[in-house]
Amino acid sequence: MTLTDSTAGDDLLELDDATLATRVAAGSAEALEVLYDRYSRIVLSFATRMLGDRQSGEELLQEVFLRAWQQAHNYSAGRGSFATWLLSITHNMSIDEIRKRRRRPQRAESADPVLMLTNVTDQSPSVEESAELGALRETMARAIRTLPDAQRRAIELAYYRGLTQREIAEELGEPLGTIKTRMRLGMRKLRDYLETHEVELA
């Protein structure tokens, strides 16, 4: 199968993410389609994980790629991979939605994030997962497993539920200083692990 860029006339499937992103910024919907085929599954999985249900994940998936379409000019390959950029958009939009839900109590809260990071890392590798993403997922899983439960939970509540340290302290009934310390130690441990294992932290 080939997918041809109507403006450039070459096979888009052969192009790397950064080049495709440049094409998207120039207005190529075909280039975005290739990127969608490459990353829609991971975006959907992550959005579903963040929001707690697949329907919300599907809605967010569309919004994420629409935003990628509109803001492709903001992507810079020198600052990180396209997948990381896309997942960061997904995270930010998910947190916005979660915080909106918090202001609308009639909507269901997202899934309990307790051990959320643990659960995601327990999943089996998906079919057709790219070798690069698969290796990165394995490394992240190992890094997260190095964290004691209390540190991991503090990070989870901030990352998946968008809570501040103060809110986490209130929710867990722990002193604020304890939460700060747990978060600090956990994040440093993750950073050291990933840097030691030379994960491309960009």
Added chain:
Amino acid sequence: MNSRPNEPTTKVSAPHSAECAFVLENLEGFALDALDRFERGVVEHHLRWCDSCQAEALRFERVVAQLPHAVAAGPSPRPELKSSLFERIKTDASGPMDTPSQHPAQPVPMLPEVGRRTSGWWQYANAALIAPLALSLVVMGVWANSMRTDLDQQSNDLEAQTALSQALASGGQVALYSVEKEASCPTCHGSGQLGMSESNDMGMVLGWNFDPGKRHDVWGVSRDGDTMKMCELQVDPTGSVMQMFTFPDSPSDFMEVYITDEHGDMTYVSHLAQADDATPGDGTDAGSPIR
């Protein structure tokens, strides 16, 4: 308050090393966007000019950016989602934006972008902000003391961190006052807070929306009616101010701290106490701290 500025008595510039200590202790929470608005504002402000802290912050931002990769890709989305998306894109009149300044910057890495989720955090300052302000004041107070020594930079940092831990353990006492705009200057739109620590005679002005093109000086009016210059404010290009200064006497001897513009006109004021009041923070009228 009709008295006008006299000669300066004290001028202390930004407390770099101790401020770094505070920021470095909060970078993990900052990367996770888990700081309170005030704390986040302090960190953001600091990162605008401190390259070394910026580099450290970037390390944590990068860790956070990798967290989504812990999730395994699941099943493919339903095909109709794709067709629906590209229908929308086809009819999206705006298309890819070609004017980056109108849109949020690339989300990863975020630095030195600031205010990524919430803008105007300063507008929500309230009593809940006292603790982090106290923290900042303590840090800066430690820094000021450390400046009196000949210790090298590294020693200063260590000393600051140690003293900070001790101060936090014992709980820093800081009075917090609002900085109110005076009608005398229609072109100024700033607002902010004044924090004072009795234990080390330190004060700090946190301000926002100041006119960076103007000179601003901070003055104090003592209970005896004397007016003393505390410092000149260093307003950054965005109009933000975070500046420490030392009171020449105990802060409780001051009734008022005000800020003048380059013409000497009073533009902002913090009322600390009435002439016959007791110490600041006793909860009376104009002298009432925010909390």
